[in-house]
Amino acid sequence: MAPWMASGLVYASGIALCAGSITLLYMSTRTFNFAAASLATIGFYVVYTGIQSLGGVPYYYYPFSFIVGALLGVICYYGLNRPLLKRGAVEITLMMSTLGYDLILLSFVQMYADYLTSAYKWFPRRVTLNHIDLDFQIFGARPSATLLPLIAIACLIILHLFLTRTKFGISMRATIENPILAGASGINSDRVYLVAWVIGGGMCSLGGAFIAQAQTGHPFMGATIIPLMFAGAILGGLHNLYGGILGGLVIGMTEYAGVFYLSQQFGPWVQGYRMGIPLLVMAITLIAFPRGLSGIPLKKYLDRMVDRKRGVSA
Secondary structure: OOOOHHHHHHHHHHHHHHHHHHHHHHHHHHHOOOOHHHHHHHHHHHHHHHHHOOOOOHHHHHHHHOOOOOOOHHHHHHHHHHHHHHOOOOHHHHHHHHHHHHHHHHHHHHHHHHHHHHHHHOOOEEEOOOOOOOOOOEEEEOHHHHHHHHEEEEEEEHHHHHHHOOOHHHHHOOOOOHHHHHHHHHOOHHHHHHHHOOOOHHHHHHHHHOOOOOOEOOOOOOHHHHHHHHHHHHHHHOHHHHHHHHHHHHHHHHHHHHHHHHHHHHHHHHHHHHHHHHHHHHHHHHHHHHOOOHOOOOOOHHHHHHHHHHHOOO
């Protein structure tokens, strides 16, 4: 496996989880979660702190990254989102509240980085984790290139089973699709929103831990990649959770594949414009399919292909 592809798969897996988190929270509470930036950064620092303190590889600390993100999601819900929802706040107000929460979290991240430097003489403002991995290869590449996409897929499967096979998950889907009717049916929407923030916060934090294994981690890491998180969510379709995760994968891989190909053709200066490549892909896709990837009528196209084959064979 080519090095760019290995890093791209790791990076795309993290973007996919973050984009899925944004989509889930928007579908559940009509909230564009700008705090996703700092949640992703904190997920990385949880893993970094564990490795520096106890050693080992990043995989050991992924559960803790998810838990910390989930707890921060709960704080955001009870401290900001829930009171605003009860007052009937519009989407722009909900969005700006998460932006304020993001700035608070960013301040804590900065203070934490300074504390690690002064107390332990660590260097947390520029961290590389891509060299820390299990001591073997899969398909000729480091294990994270295969394991992290598999973990992301496993998260999607677990979430799908939760939403379709459990009583609470079905209630959650009903609330997402029609909150007024769900409330009239006796479903506790407050609990549904809380669980959405738990899952969304955990997914975003875990995604940040993934991304730090593909690029340099620093206190502003989340702020530099949040446009791509939203690009993945919008590309996949803001009203389809699975589409959001798929959009994140496409955005992440497009960035790495595009930079690699264009650098080969025009030189390394192209890397300075790497973020523009996936955003351009998103814009072109949305021009053709305004509802995103989840709005592509695949069944319609497949039926046309089948009809054409039948016509040729006849």
